[in-house]
Amino acid sequence: MQFSFRMPVAAQILLCIAKFDGVFKTTSNFLASSVNINPVIIRKTLGQLKSAGLVEVAAGVGGAKLVKDPEKITLQEIFNAVEDDEDLFHIQDNPNPQCPVGRNIQQVLGRRLSTVKEHMLEDFSRITLADLLNDINNAEQNRQ
Amino acid sequence: MQFSFRMPVAAQILLCIAKFDGVFKTTSNFLASSVNINPVIIRKTLGQLKSAGLVEVAAGVGGAKLVKDPEKITLQEIFNAVEDDEDLFHIQDNPNPQCPVGRNIQQVLGRRLSTVKEHMLEDFSRITLADLLNDINNAEQNRQ
DNA sequence: CTCATTGTAATTCATGGTATTACAATGAGT
C-alpha cells in the first residue's frame, strides 16, 4: 500500500518546467514524454498546480511557467495541490458502538495519526523545488 | 489517496485482546464484531501479527493473547507487521532516460521521500499499545 | 470423538487510479 503517482508526477512536472524554462516550450506532450505518462494526466495535474497558484498555463498557445521561485515552492504545497485533505489512514467507519474499544477507536487513533500526518507535512514543507533541482543537477554531474 | 484499513484494524485487534484479556475469549468472530469487519480478515491479520511476534493464537481452541507487554508494542511494529516494506510513494517506473529530469527523478525523489518515511516510522515507534489503551480508557471515562 | 475455531485458498465485488479517445475552446501567428 502506497501513495499514487500524483505527487511524484507533479514534482517532476515542476522540475521540468523549471529546468527547461526559456529553452523548450513545456507543453503537456513535452512533459508527458519526460514522465512517460499520458498527456491528459499531465494537463489534469497542471490544472491542479494552477489552482494551487504554482504555475500558469498558456491555454491555446501551450506551455507552462512557474509563478513562484523554486526556492518558494515546497513539496508540501505540491502534495496538497494534488492530494485531497484526508486522513493518512482509513479507519473503519462503523466500529461496534457496544464495544469500549470500537466506540472510541476512531477518535483515539484518529488523533494520534493526524499528528503523524502533520509531521509528514512539516517534513515536506522543508523540501523545496530548488532543493530537488539541485539534487537533479548534482546527479547529472556525477553521471559524467 | 490514503492507506488502507490494515494498520488501524491491527491496532484495534491488539487493543481488544489487551482490553478483554481474561474476560472474554478473543476469537476472530468476537474481534470481527468489535471492528465490524469480516472474520477472515481478522484471522489473516492475526496471522501477520503472530509472524511479527506480537501475539499467539490458539488454533483449534480459539482466542489470541499478547506475547509482549502493551508498553513494549509500538505502532511501528504493528505497521510493519501488516504493511509491505515499500516506498511511501509510487514513483513512475519508466521515466524518459533522454531527459535530465526523467533519468534522475527516481533516485532524487526516492532519497528525499525515504527520509520522510523514516521519520514517520520514528513517530510510530513512539506510540505504544499502552498509550492507545490509556487513550481508550480516558475516552471511556469522559463518556460518562 | 466432538465441535468450535483457526488457517488458508478461491472467488467475487467494489473502488479508485491510470490510460485513452474525443472534441470544444483558446489564442498567438499569419
Next chain:
DNA sequence: ACTCATTGTAATACCATGAATTACAATGAG
C-alpha cells in the same frame, strides 16, 4: 478573420488491489 497546435474537460475503458465472502481441511481442548 483564419489556421492550427494546444489546453481543458468529459466520457469511457481497463486494471490493480483492497475487502467481503464462501468453503473446507487442520487443530486441539474437553
